[in-house]
Amino acid sequence: MALDLQLGAMAPGGAFVCAQVSDPLWQKAADRCAETVQASGLSPALGFVYVSDLHGPRFPSIVARLRERTGIEHWVGATGLGVCATGREYFDEPAICLLAGTFPGGGFHVFGDSPEGDASSLLRAGDTDANIAVVHGDPGDPGIVERIQGLARRVSSGFVVGGLASGRGEPVRWADGAAAGGLSGVLLGESVPVLTRISHGCVPVGPKRVVTECHRNVIMKLDDLPALEAFDRDAGHRHGGDYRRAAAELFAGLVVGGGRGSELLVRNLVGVDPQQQWLAIGDQVEPGTELMFCRRDAQSAREAMVRMLTDARDAIGGTPRGGLYFSCLGRGESLFGTESGELALIARHLGEFPLAGFFGNGEVSHDRLYGYTGVLMLFA
Secondary structure: OOOOEEOOOOOOOOOEEEEEEEOOOHHHHHHHHHHHHHHOOOOOOEEEEEEEHHHHHHHHHHHHHHHHHHOOOEEEEEEEOEEEEOOEEEEOOOEEEEEEEOOHHHOEEEEOOOOOOOOOOOOEEOOEEEEEEEEEEOOOOOOHHHHHHHHHOOOOOOEEEEEEOOOOOOOOEEEOOEOOOOEEEEEEEOOOOEEEEEEEOEEEOOOOEEEEEEEOOEEEEEOOEEHHHHHHHHHHHHHOOOHHHHHHHEEEEEEEOOHHHOEEEEEEEEEEEOOOOEEEEOOOOOOOOEEEEEEEOHHHHHHHHHHHHHHHHHHHOOOOOEEEEEEEOOOHHHHHOOOOHHHHHHHHHHOOOOEEEEEEOOEEEEOEEEOOEEEEEEEO
């Protein structure tokens, strides 16, 4: 079951414009984006900017140029191996995608690292409590999950959305300056009504199992069976003993929540020990952890995406004013095809509206770090 959040009373929450340009010259790309913002007639207060990693080293120069040409003082964003905007994805292209908007009552606050202050106190955004945080994370930070959870406790809704930066080089994040901490972004206040949805891209291939013996991220036993034996029982017909192939196509889904509200945190398989019959995954577990082995499935991912978008459309009751989309590098072309299929679905079901985002190393929704999901935040 996808997590969702609806804030505010769907009152007018600002106006937005997006721009998307692919050009090998970063100056031309930035200038054309700025021209689009200027032509909108808006006076945005905040911009979200996503830069493909081919332009990543120029991120500071790109933001400086955008600030000069648009007059927008506040910018947050990150690099991605892929970036996206309304109806279009850019992979292996030098591109800039941005979303700029007006915010009633100055209802936002940019932070360059996990916010300071009493960890038990609610944060502020403008004149109100912060309701939600949009974040860009450092994929190399070993404490990123704890940072996300700590931030979620300090916003009134308990919700954080966003993604971890990606790139072939060192990923770059921006929050009114180069972000050096593990988590940066912007807090949005109660005057900014938003709605969030999440869509998963993996389906189970076996039953729910319980970790009965483990050490950190190494699972020795599942349901008191050797872990690799349990894995082979559930998914052996899909990998035929080729564990290198299995690591590319199969995953461990950690069960979180309970009952009808349970869902899977998808984690990679990172190693096997055939002699000991142990299995290592990309997260730490403890005895009693429930998991299900799962696989990526294009048809199921598309169906889940359509359900999520239909639900969002019904909740908003019309076309959104603007939006942000954070998707996994494991989705995109591999699940939805090469013709910007994932972004085309959003446009088809929600209409043409200003949207920007990127494909990252992990996606954030509520207080959790996901993989192989798409996280959508709409300005209602």
